[in-house]
Structures are given as C-alpha cells and as structure tokens.
Amino acid sequence: MTELSIQLINLFASILLLLAFAMLAQRRVINLVHIYAMQGLTVVSATSIVAFVTHQEHLYYSAVMTLALKVFLIPLVLHRLIKRLDIRWDVETLINIPSMMLVGIVLVIFSFNLSLPISKLSTSVTPGTLGIALACVLLSFMMMITRSKALPQVIGFLSMENALVFAATSATYGMPMVVELGIALDVLVGVFILGVFMFQIREQFESLDISHLENLKEE
Amino acid sequence: MANPTLIDLVLWVISGWLVIGFLGILTLHKFTFVARVLFPLGGVGGLILALLALRSLNSGVDENRTLPIGLPQLIFHLRLDALSSFFLLVLGVVIFGVSIFSAGYFRNSAGTAPGLLALEFHFFIASMALVLISDDAYVFMVAWESMAMSSYFLVTANHKMPKIRAAGFLYLLVAHIGAIALLLSFGVLQANSGDYTFSNMRIQSLSPFWASVAFVLAVFGFGAKAGILPLHIWLPEAHPAAPSPVSALMSGIMLKIAVYGMLRVSFDLLHIHLWWWGVLLLVLGLGTALFGVIFAAVQSDMKRLLAYSSIENIGLLFSAMGLALLFYSYGMNTIAALALTACLYHVAAHAVFKSLLFLVTGSVLHATGERNLGRLGGLIRFMPWVAWLAFIGVLASSGLPPFSGFVSEWLLLQSFLFTPSLPQPILNMFIPVATASIALTAALAGYAMVKFFGVVFLGQPREEKLNHAQDAGLFEKIGMVWLAVVTLLLGLLPNLTIDLMEPVMRVLVGQGLAGESKSHGWWLLTPISIERASYSPVYFLIGIATAIAFTFILVRILYHARLRRSAPWAGGHAWTNSRMQDTAEGYGQPIRQVFEPFFSMKRQLPKPDDLEPKYEVIVSDKFWEGLYMPVVRLTEFLSALVGRLQRGRISIYLLYSFITLIFLLLLVPGVKI
Known part of the structure; x- marks a missing residue:
C-alpha cells in the first residue's frame, strides 16, 4: 500500500471525471466512442492497481475482462455500427455547452458532498474516489438526457456502467465475481440489442433522431 | 369414503358443475350436445344440491372441511351450516329451473360459442355455491371474484355489440370496487391476528369503532353487488345486456349471495351490534326500494323494468335485515327473528319469482325479438303458456295473496308493527314513516307489475310480426313451470318454509319462530301470537277460488251463458287500431308526474305542424348525472394531468x-x- 499507488488511483479517478466532462461536451459521434474506450482503459488501470495493492486476485480477472469487453469488443462493435449506419461524420447540435458544464460542476459538488460521510467510514485505500465515481454516474446520466440521437445515448448508458464498476472497485474492492460477470454480460447483450434497435429505428424513420419516437405518445 | 358427509356431497356437486363446464370446452361447437345434455345435467346438479341442503337443514348439520388447495399457507376452509344450507337450497331450486330453461333457450348464433357459454354458466353457479360454503376470507374472496368474472363474461355473451361491452364494463367496475371494500372489511375483521378464517373472526372482539368500520365496509361491498342505492347503476344496464337465463341467475341468486354475505358478516362474524347499523341498513334499504319501484314503473324496456324491480326487492331485503339488526341490538331476539324470517322468506320468494319473470322475458324475446314494451302486446293469445306462467310470477311479485311475495311482505310489515316497543323514542317516531314507505313500495310494485303483464300480454299486438309469435319450447316450459310451482308452494305453505328457516334463526339470533308460528295448525301462520295476527293462504285460495267459481257460474247461468262478440261503442272513433291502446309510457305517466323530482327527464315534443310527429321522453337516473359523472370527470381530469x-x-x-x-x-x- 504505497503512497504512489494511492496517488495513481486518484489520478485515474480524476482522468475519469475529466473524460466524463469531455463526453458531455463532445459533438462528434466517433469521438464519443474513442472517449468511451479511453474511459474503459482508465477503469482497467485503476482496477489493476487496486488488485496489485490489495492482492485481491479476482480483481485481476475483472480487469482483464473489462479490458477485453470495454476497451476492445464494445468500441469495435460501436465502430462497425457507425460504419454500417454511416454516421461517422455526424455532428450533433448541442445546446449551450458552457451552461451544461456548469450544471455538471454543480453535480460534482453535490456528489462529493453526498459521499463525504460514506468516505469517512470507508476503510478502503482510496476513500476520495467514491465521490468522483458518483459524479461520473450523474454526468453520464445527464449526457443521456441531453442527447437526442440514439447512439450517443447508448454510449452515455455504457459510460454510466463504467463509472459504477469504478465505484465498486475503488470503494469496496470490487463486487463478487458472479455479480461482475452478470453485469458484464448484461452490458454486452444490451449493446447488441440496442444495435439491432438502432437499425430498426432507422429502417422505420430513416433517421436515428429519437425525437421521432414522440409520435408514439397518446394523443 | 364409506359414508360421505353432506358437505362432501355438496363439494361433489360443485366439482360436477366444473366438470360439465370443461366438457363444454371440449365440445365447443357441438351445439346440440351442449344444449340438450350439459345444461340439463347441470340442472340435475342443482336439484341434488337442493335436496342435500334440505337434508342439511332438517338434520341441522354443522360440518367443516379443509381442502389442501390454494397457496401453501392458505388452505381452503369450508363449512356447511344452517345459513349456507338455506341459501344453497334456494340456489339449487332456482338453478334447476334456469338450467332446464337454458337447454332450450340458447341459440347457436349468439356471439359466444355454446361450449364456452356452458363453461361460464357452470363456473358461475359453482362459484356461487362455493361462496356459500366458504369459511375463510381467502376462499370467500376467490369464489366471490370468480363469480364476478364468470358473470361478466356471461353478461357480455353478445360482446360484438358496443353497448353490451359498455354495460359489462360498468358491471365489472362496480363489482371490483365492491370487492376492494370487502377485502378491507375482512382485513378489519381479523383484527390484526393474521388469521383469516371465519372462526377466528368470530372470537375477535373489536372495539365499537373498528366493528363499525368493518360493518360499513361490508355494507358498501355487498351493497355494490346487491345494487343498494348509490351503487345500483350497473343493474339496469347489465340485465338487459345479459341473456335472459343469466339475468335470471344474476337477479335471482347472485344478488341474494350479497344478502347472504351481509347476514354472515353482521350477525355471525361481528360480535357486537350497534343500533345505528340497523338504522343505516333500514334507511338505505327503504331508499333503494322506493327508488327501484318508481323507476320500474316508468321503464319501457321489459328487462330494465325487471332490473329496477330487483333493486326494489333488494331494498326490501336490506330494510328487513336492518330492522332485524335493530331489534337484535336491543336484545329483542324474538322480533329480530321475525324480521329475519321476513328477510329470508323474501330471499326465497324473490329468487324464484324474479327468475321466473326473467325467463319469461327470454321466451318473449325469442318469440318476438322485441324487448321494448311499446312494440309488444296481446301475446297471451299466441303464447298462452308463457303468459299464464308470467301471471303467476307477476302476482307473486306484486305481493298479492296467496302468493309467495305476500307472505314475506306481510311478515315484514308485521315486524315493523313491533317497532313501538323499541326503547328509543326517536326511532319510534321515525319508523312509522318507514312502514308507510314499505306499503307505498308494495303498492307501486303492483303497479309496475300490472304494467309489465298488461302491456306485454294483454290488449292487441302492437306490431304485425307479433301475430306469428310461437309459444316457448318444451325445455323452456319445464323450467318455467318448475319455478312457477315453487312460487305457488312458497305461497301456500308458509309454515313449512318457516320451519326450514328455524335452524338459520338459531344460528343468527339464537331463537326461531317455529314454536309459535304453527301452534294453530299447519294452515294458519301466526308469527307471534294468534291474537296479534294470523294468515292462512289456504283460506285465501279457497276464498278466491270460490269467488271466481261463483262469478263464473253466475255469469254462465244468469247472464247470457255464452260469449257475445259485438262491436263495442267506439266512442265516436271511426275505427280503432292497436296503436290506440294504452302504452307503457302512457300507463307510467302519472307516476312520472307525481315523482318528477326523482327523475331527470328529457322531453321531445313535436311541433303542431309536424307531419310525422314524434313524441319522445328519456327518463334517466339522477345519480348518474349527480354522482357518477362528477367522479368520471374528476378521474378524466386527473388522468389528463398524469x-x-x-x-x-x-x-x-x-x-x-x-x-x-x-x-x-x-x-x-x-x-x-
């Protein structure tokens, strides 16, 4: 349990937060996928360091799995999806990035406040990271709210899951293996289903703009 | 099982009905088999059930049985006691008549397949019987709800018509709101002990407040099923929508099941009885009775007329029950038993004659295709069987001696006359008003029944097609004759019937009437004492028969001795036709005028120069506008907000x-x- 490793984990946590803000402000779909992959990589690094420090063997498996799934497989799937849907150069019109950023900062402060009493009780190596993880969850949530296209929303959902995994590893040394496997499988299946849905939505409306779904509401 | 007990046999009958129902599913479209074999078989089941119940009433059994079905911790507790036996007897008797009638009634063309109809029908009667023998809240609610569901599907048998679907929905809605109240009531009754058996509820001692909560919830729940005043609206909609045998069952039996539930909760399960409960039931019952009969008098659809008449009778039943509760709460058990006897007598009488009348409407409907009184008339010449059977039902329904309706209404009035002995001066002042309104109700019931019989069967046919109306078929005749015979027996043998109720009275109020009622022989009914009042239907019958025979002979001998047909003085008319006779609307007009504040009426009067004048009056229920529409609007507003x-x-x-x-x-x- 070296000072260095704690510093490293804190560093990765802040990178994660930075990436969450980057995602919030990013207009380009393809860049979102890149950021998502980077986020996965950060989570992998943080997990391996925690595993190294605490000698928790199953965290290594978790790290390897995250690497395979979130750094390679899902971004690959998303890339292919983008290629097939031909939305590589799509640019989303976002409303008022600065004010979104400000709201994001409020959320970060809120989650730090929220996690303060929990962090005090925590016996883990890195008590401060819980606030960051929570902030990332909320930021990803906000990203899902502000986007109007289907793919960015899916990425927001995936990044929320990333933040949750990070919270689990850094605050409590990871969930039981079975739970983690379950979540990983859920995410994978979710991505495939969403991919299929996106094709269907485009077939139907010739666009991925989910504002078309408004027609579904009862008059 | 070497020597099966009665409750086992009852359970066999119930399972037999379920088997018949599932046979119906297997032979979904084999119309002849379903109609000619399954329905009569179910009727025989009813007869067996009636015999079992008779046996049980005579031997005074009280049998418990648990069935290991249902949820793991919740087994079915069943019990056959005097109260359930009495209602099972009524159920069995009516089902025999209605099932035999149904064998000839249902046609292949109805919306629901015949096999499915058989399933719903037998499921309905089986669940009604199960309600009667249930001994815990769980099986009671399960049976109660399956009764509501199966009757819903029966009501919507012709589900292709939107109006029928709407009527069915209304029925289902009210039934479910009532069921929620019942569930809450049972929840209060078990007093947080977690044990929902009725035997546990009997030993709980609730505080007066919680007992009142349970009672009021039960009144609401059972009242919704029975059609007590603000919750009656489904009745006049559902009865015309349902096929006639189903209306007969619903009006004849299902409403009585609600009365059974009310009796069970208020006299059996609750251990304390507050006097104002009786007053509440009395007021609700009287209001319902008066309301029902006034509306019955102005209807122009024959099934709606009967539906409103059912509301009236349910009101009478509830007021009798309220009176019994009132006496019972003051410890006047003998008079309470008298009022309860009136109530149970009317349960039996109304179950039989109202089923008979609904079956009559079924036959008329089949023969003519008309429900509207304005297009019927003169059917006694083409359908003599139906007409004469209807006549018996109508007389019983009007409460005329020597028929069954008279006995119960007479007993009810007798028990009302005992109210001056109540130790509460205010009640003593108000109850004469109630007595007067019972008398008014009885009179108006006669009025409505004269209208029903007179417009449908007497006079001239109002439409050309009525001249080709056919009388009922064999099965229909057997079913109706059975019910008519039972009506006559109930009217002529009141002492025997009251004997049957003796064990019920012992269960409910601790003592019965039998000791006194036949002390002067089987032909003379003396409910309290011979000095006070007595009634002998046999003397009445002999008197009436003598009078008729005498008149007949006098006419034959002293008058022309033959029928003379000649043109009557036509009052200056050049010609008369069937349109000139009194109509349903015309006949009901005085009532409409007198009780105008009760109705909301829309009149459409033709202009003087109209070449095709059309006079229309739509009488509707004020409760609909005043109570239900605001609720509907509020719900819609809130849903719009959501x-x-x-x-x-x-x-x-x-x-x-x-x-x-x-x-x-x-x-x-x-x-x-």
Missing part, C-alpha cells in the same frame, strides 16, 4: 428518473448542501 407527464421524449423520461434520483439522494441523512 398524461401530461408522457411527453414521448426519452430525454424527458430520463430527466424524470434523474430528478428523482437527485431528490432521493438529497433525502439521505447527513448530506448538507
């Missing part, structure tokens, strides 16, 4: 959960913003 949440945009839905999340996190203790 509907605004639905924007159709995922981001907004996400925002909802986001805000909820943040809000909940703010509630976490220790968070300081």
Whole structure:
C-alpha cells in the first residue's frame, strides 16, 4: 500500500471525471466512442492497481475482462455500427455547452458532498474516489438526457456502467465475481440489442433522431 | 369414503358443475350436445344440491372441511351450516329451473360459442355455491371474484355489440370496487391476528369503532353487488345486456349471495351490534326500494323494468335485515327473528319469482325479438303458456295473496308493527314513516307489475310480426313451470318454509319462530301470537277460488251463458287500431308526474305542424348525472394531468428518473448542501 499507488488511483479517478466532462461536451459521434474506450482503459488501470495493492486476485480477472469487453469488443462493435449506419461524420447540435458544464460542476459538488460521510467510514485505500465515481454516474446520466440521437445515448448508458464498476472497485474492492460477470454480460447483450434497435429505428424513420419516437405518445 | 358427509356431497356437486363446464370446452361447437345434455345435467346438479341442503337443514348439520388447495399457507376452509344450507337450497331450486330453461333457450348464433357459454354458466353457479360454503376470507374472496368474472363474461355473451361491452364494463367496475371494500372489511375483521378464517373472526372482539368500520365496509361491498342505492347503476344496464337465463341467475341468486354475505358478516362474524347499523341498513334499504319501484314503473324496456324491480326487492331485503339488526341490538331476539324470517322468506320468494319473470322475458324475446314494451302486446293469445306462467310470477311479485311475495311482505310489515316497543323514542317516531314507505313500495310494485303483464300480454299486438309469435319450447316450459310451482308452494305453505328457516334463526339470533308460528295448525301462520295476527293462504285460495267459481257460474247461468262478440261503442272513433291502446309510457305517466323530482327527464315534443310527429321522453337516473359523472370527470381530469407527464421524449423520461434520483439522494441523512 504505497503512497504512489494511492496517488495513481486518484489520478485515474480524476482522468475519469475529466473524460466524463469531455463526453458531455463532445459533438462528434466517433469521438464519443474513442472517449468511451479511453474511459474503459482508465477503469482497467485503476482496477489493476487496486488488485496489485490489495492482492485481491479476482480483481485481476475483472480487469482483464473489462479490458477485453470495454476497451476492445464494445468500441469495435460501436465502430462497425457507425460504419454500417454511416454516421461517422455526424455532428450533433448541442445546446449551450458552457451552461451544461456548469450544471455538471454543480453535480460534482453535490456528489462529493453526498459521499463525504460514506468516505469517512470507508476503510478502503482510496476513500476520495467514491465521490468522483458518483459524479461520473450523474454526468453520464445527464449526457443521456441531453442527447437526442440514439447512439450517443447508448454510449452515455455504457459510460454510466463504467463509472459504477469504478465505484465498486475503488470503494469496496470490487463486487463478487458472479455479480461482475452478470453485469458484464448484461452490458454486452444490451449493446447488441440496442444495435439491432438502432437499425430498426432507422429502417422505420430513416433517421436515428429519437425525437421521432414522440409520435408514439397518446394523443 | 364409506359414508360421505353432506358437505362432501355438496363439494361433489360443485366439482360436477366444473366438470360439465370443461366438457363444454371440449365440445365447443357441438351445439346440440351442449344444449340438450350439459345444461340439463347441470340442472340435475342443482336439484341434488337442493335436496342435500334440505337434508342439511332438517338434520341441522354443522360440518367443516379443509381442502389442501390454494397457496401453501392458505388452505381452503369450508363449512356447511344452517345459513349456507338455506341459501344453497334456494340456489339449487332456482338453478334447476334456469338450467332446464337454458337447454332450450340458447341459440347457436349468439356471439359466444355454446361450449364456452356452458363453461361460464357452470363456473358461475359453482362459484356461487362455493361462496356459500366458504369459511375463510381467502376462499370467500376467490369464489366471490370468480363469480364476478364468470358473470361478466356471461353478461357480455353478445360482446360484438358496443353497448353490451359498455354495460359489462360498468358491471365489472362496480363489482371490483365492491370487492376492494370487502377485502378491507375482512382485513378489519381479523383484527390484526393474521388469521383469516371465519372462526377466528368470530372470537375477535373489536372495539365499537373498528366493528363499525368493518360493518360499513361490508355494507358498501355487498351493497355494490346487491345494487343498494348509490351503487345500483350497473343493474339496469347489465340485465338487459345479459341473456335472459343469466339475468335470471344474476337477479335471482347472485344478488341474494350479497344478502347472504351481509347476514354472515353482521350477525355471525361481528360480535357486537350497534343500533345505528340497523338504522343505516333500514334507511338505505327503504331508499333503494322506493327508488327501484318508481323507476320500474316508468321503464319501457321489459328487462330494465325487471332490473329496477330487483333493486326494489333488494331494498326490501336490506330494510328487513336492518330492522332485524335493530331489534337484535336491543336484545329483542324474538322480533329480530321475525324480521329475519321476513328477510329470508323474501330471499326465497324473490329468487324464484324474479327468475321466473326473467325467463319469461327470454321466451318473449325469442318469440318476438322485441324487448321494448311499446312494440309488444296481446301475446297471451299466441303464447298462452308463457303468459299464464308470467301471471303467476307477476302476482307473486306484486305481493298479492296467496302468493309467495305476500307472505314475506306481510311478515315484514308485521315486524315493523313491533317497532313501538323499541326503547328509543326517536326511532319510534321515525319508523312509522318507514312502514308507510314499505306499503307505498308494495303498492307501486303492483303497479309496475300490472304494467309489465298488461302491456306485454294483454290488449292487441302492437306490431304485425307479433301475430306469428310461437309459444316457448318444451325445455323452456319445464323450467318455467318448475319455478312457477315453487312460487305457488312458497305461497301456500308458509309454515313449512318457516320451519326450514328455524335452524338459520338459531344460528343468527339464537331463537326461531317455529314454536309459535304453527301452534294453530299447519294452515294458519301466526308469527307471534294468534291474537296479534294470523294468515292462512289456504283460506285465501279457497276464498278466491270460490269467488271466481261463483262469478263464473253466475255469469254462465244468469247472464247470457255464452260469449257475445259485438262491436263495442267506439266512442265516436271511426275505427280503432292497436296503436290506440294504452302504452307503457302512457300507463307510467302519472307516476312520472307525481315523482318528477326523482327523475331527470328529457322531453321531445313535436311541433303542431309536424307531419310525422314524434313524441319522445328519456327518463334517466339522477345519480348518474349527480354522482357518477362528477367522479368520471374528476378521474378524466386527473388522468389528463398524469398524461401530461408522457411527453414521448426519452430525454424527458430520463430527466424524470434523474430528478428523482437527485431528490432521493438529497433525502439521505447527513448530506448538507
């Protein structure tokens, strides 16, 4: 349990937060996928360091799995999806990035406040990271709210899951293996289903703009 | 089982009905088999059930049985006691008649397949019987709800018509609101002991407040099923929508099941009885009776007329029950037994004659295709069987001696006459008013029945097609004759019937009437004492028969001795036709005028120069406008508000959960913003 490793984990946590803000402000779909992959990589690094420090063997498996799934497989799937849907150069019109950023900062402060009493009780190596993880969850949530296209929303959902995994590893040394496997499988299946849905939505409306779904509401 | 007990045999009958129902599913479209074999078989089941119940009443059994079906911790508790036996007897007798009638009634062309209809029908009667022998709240509610569901499907047998679907929905809605009240009532009755058997509820001692809560909830729940005043609206809609045998069952039996539930809860399960409960039932019952009969008098659809008449009779039943409760709460058990005897007598009488009348409407409907009184008339010449059977039902329904309706109404009035002995001066002042309104109800019931019989069967046919009306078929005749015979027996043998009720009275109020009622021989009914009042239907019958025979002979001998047909003085008319006779609307007009504040009427009068004048009056229920429409509007308004949440945009839905999340996190203790 070296000072260095704690510093490293804190560093990765802040990178994660930075990436969450980057995602919030990013207009380009393809860049979102890149950021998502980077986020996965950060989570992998943080997990391996925690595993190294605490000698928790199953965290290594978790790290390897995250690497395979979130750094390679899902971004690959998303890339292919983008290629097939031909939305590589799509640019989303976002409303008022600065004010979104400000709201994001409020959320970060809120989650730090929220996690303060929990962090005090925590016996883990890195008590401060819980606030960051929570902030990332909320930021990803906000990203899902502000986007109007289907793919960015899916990425927001995936990044929320990333933040949750990070919270689990850094605050409590990871969930039981079975739970983690379950979540990983859920995410994978979710991505495939969403991919299929996106094709269907485009077939139907010739666009991925989910504002078309408004027609579904009862008059 | 070497020597099966009665409750086992009852259970065999119930399972037999279920088997018949499932046979119906297997032979979904084999119309002849379903009609000629399954329905009569079910009727025989009814007869067996009636015999079993008779046996049980005579031997005074009280048998318990548990069935290991249902949820793991909740087995079915069943019990056959005097009260359930009495209602099972009524059920069995009516079902025999209705099932035999149904064998000839249902046609292949109805919306629901015949096999499915058989399933619903037998499921309905089986669940009604199960309600009667249930001994815990769980099986009671299961049976109660399956009764509601199966009758809903029976009501919507012709589900292709939107009006029938709407009527069915209304029925289902009211039934479910009532069921919720019942569930809550049982919840209060078990007094937090977690044991929902009736035997546990009997030993709980609730405080007067909670006992009253349970009672009021039960009144609401059972009242919704029975059609007590503000909850009666489904009845006049559902009865015309349902096929006639189903209306007969619903009006004849299902409403009585609600009365059974009310008796069970108020006299058996609750251990204390407050005097104002009786007053509540009395007021509700009288209001319902008066309301029902006034509306019955102005209807122009024959099944609606009968439906309103059922509301009236249910009102009478509830007021008899209220009176019994009132006496019972003051410890006047003998008079309570008298009022309860009136109530149970009317249960039996009404079950039989109202089923008979509904079956009559079924036969008329089949023969003519008309329900509207304005297009019927003169059917006694083409359908003599139906007409004469209807005559018996109508006389019983009007409460004329020597028929069954008279006995119960007479007993009810007798028990009303005992109210001056109540130790409460205010009640003593008010109850004469109630007595007067019972008398008014009885009189108006006669009025409505004269209208029913007179317009449908007497006079001239109002439509050309009525001249080709056919009398009922063999099965229909057997079913109706059976019910008519039972009506006559109930009217002529009141002492025997009261004997049957003796064990019921012992269960409910601790003592019966039998000791006194036949002390002067089987032909003379003396409910309290010979000095006070007595009634002998046999003497009445002999008197009436003598008078008729005498008149007949006099006419034959002293008058022309033959029928003379000649043109009557036509009052200056050049010609008369069937349109000139009194109509249903015309006949009901005085009532409409006198009781105008009760109705909301829409009149449409033709202009003087109209070449095709059309006079129309639509009489509707004020409760609908005054009570239900505001509720409907409020519900719609609130739903519209909730509907605004639905924007159709995922981001907004996400925002909802986001805000909820943040809000909940703010509630976490220790968070300081």
